[in-house]
Amino acid sequence: MATILSIGSSSLAQEVTFQEYELDNGLHVILHQDNSAPVVATAVMYHVGSKDEDPGRTGFAHFFEHLLFEGTKNIERGKWFDIVSAQGGTNNANTTQDRTYYYEVFPSNSLELGLWMESERMLHPVINQIGVDTQNEVVKEEKRQRIDNAPYGKIMYRTGLYPHLFKKHNYGKSVIGSMEDLDAAKLEEFIAFNDKFYNPNNAVLVVAGDINVTETKKMIQEYFGPIPNKAPKFQRTKIEEEPITEAIKVTEYDSNIQVPMKVLVYRTPDMKDRDTYVLNYISTLLTGGKSSRMYKKMVDEKKMALQVIAFADALEDYGTYIMAALPIGNISLDDLQTEMDTEIERIQNELITEKEYQTIRNKFENQFVNSNSSMEGIANSLANYYLFYGDTNLINKEIEIYRSITREDIQRVARKYLNKNQRLEMDYLKQSTK
Structure with missing residues (x-):
């Protein structure tokens, strides 16, 4: 009887309703309206992770997770988090082997601010040597704390595991990357990486929460519609690994x-x-x-x-x-x-x-x-x-x-x-x- 009740309880799960469409520049947009609380999340997921990095340049995707908080043409360097907190919001980002994800959660009356900030990140990021040098030190400290000096860090972050399982595929490389690779990279390489991957045609924008769909679509078109793609949509070829036949x-x-x-x-x-x-x-x-x-x-x-x-x-x-x-x-x-x-x-x-x-x-x-x-x-x-x-x-x-x-x-x-x-x-x- 308990089994029947438990399975039946799934009908209590609230269906997540949504609309999705694409802008002319290829940005995929998903909207979820839930007016039960005055909160809204704006999020952008870029289809770029550590597997997309060039040989000898590991850690670029994770580095950009940090670098794209440095500032934009219209957001002064170091002020990103101040702007978010001043409006009662929170924000964060994370990187995996396959994607990079940025988000803000604001009171719903600050939706436009969230959309503007993410459009600024996509359209006007400031990538200069000061920012690169600053975030280089931040990433090094993160590596020390999470991997080098953390018990079982090489297990939790797979750096001690995946190199043995993936000999050809970039899954064998660390997401946080090699500090030597990051030290050796030139500023123009970071700019080129941004131009290659951080485009509307390689991203999905999600707005979820207390929104008016019609008004939200207008704001999205205003802030994201004019953003050009700096490169064609990136096409991947899966790297095939040989089967493991012996322990x-x-x-x-x-x-x-x-x-x-x-x-x-x-x-x-x-x-x-x-x-x-x-x-x-x-x-x-x-x-x-x-x-x-x-x-x-x-x-x-x-x-x-x-x-x-x-x-x-x-x-x-x-x-x-x-x-x-x-x-x-x-x-x-x-x-x-x-x-x-x-x-x-x-x-x-x-x-x-x-x-x-x-x-x-x-x-x-x-x-x-x-x-x-x-x-x-x-x-x-x-x-x-x-x-x-x-x-x-x-x-x-x-x-x-x-x-x-x-x-x-x-x-x-x-x-x-x-x-x-x-x-x-x-x-x-x-x-x-x-």
């Missing part, structure tokens, strides 16, 4: 940790592949809470591990499936690997129970009901579904993909991708300071 065994060292870690990483399909959704089910089965298989067995019952994790990291061209465990006491990393393999083999060799299956489904149903709880979150989802899936309405119907997954799918996907000869096996150890 890749490596050791990485980290002077910031006290407890070692065993990490297993498999190369998997891209984010649009249905099997990626199945891998998310497997993650919930293995480590989705204290009743999950790996947690219950390795942490609770056998007391072998301090922590266990398993999750899919899906990207535009490829994905990965990452499993890891931290040992307790004298438990060896090999013991942890054996136990993780046992749990994978269970999934491969026998169907999960009906009770487990319904529990997983319920969790995804509840996540769907509770998703899109903020205007910025809705803006991010709308942009993401359009840019990478070509189907903005997945924001409302992606749950149907999860509903279609069967117990047989879970077994099939585990057999197809989670094999010992198709993975990276890493011992992540404390580096001696002697």
Whole structure:
């Protein structure tokens, strides 16, 4: 009965209504009107990430995440955040291997300000040596804090993992990049990167919240319509990696940790592949809470591990499936690997129970009901579904993909991708300071 009630509760999820269209310059626009609170998010997602960088110039996309806050022709250098905060707003940006995302959240009476600021970023960015030098130091400090001096930083940011899995594709390069590459880059290279990627034809604009659609369209046309493209729309060719047919065994060292870690990483399909959704089910089965298989067995019952994790990291061209465990006491990393393999083999060799299956489904149903709880979150989802899936309405119907997954799918996907000869096996150890 509880299962029926939980699945039925998905009907309580508020449908995200939206309109979408394109300006003459190729900018894709998505509008979501929700007048329940006087808040509006303006967001621009550019289809450029670390995978689009040239050899010897890693870190450019992430660098631009910082650089494009420096100022514009009409926004004085260093004043961007002051303008936002003065109007009671917040803003941020982030970069992945596949895209760069900027957003502001304002009281709805400042919508026009948000649109003007993002149009300024696109049309009039000031890219000069002062800004480059300033942000170079900012990025170096970020790298020190998040990767170099952070426990397990090379795992969290994949810099210790992906170079072993991606030999040809730029996914093997760090998103934050090489400081040597950034130091060596000339100002004209940064300008050229901006001209190549930060154009209307390589972006999606989302406005979500307390808006009047007709008035918003007029403002968008006024601020974004005249922006020219500095280059033709960038055309990508997927770089194909050779299949992994033999386990890749490596050791990485980290002077910031006290407890070692065993990490297993498999190369998997891209984010649009249905099997990626199945891998998310497997993650919930293995480590989705204290009743999950790996947690219950390795942490609770056998007391072998301090922590266990398993999750899919899906990207535009490829994905990965990452499993890891931290040992307790004298438990060896090999013991942890054996136990993780046992749990994978269970999934491969026998169907999960009906009770487990319904529990997983319920969790995804509840996540769907509770998703899109903020205007910025809705803006991010709308942009993401359009840019990478070509189907903005997945924001409302992606749950149907999860509903279609069967117990047989879970077994099939585990057999197809989670094999010992198709993975990276890493011992992540404390580096001696002697």
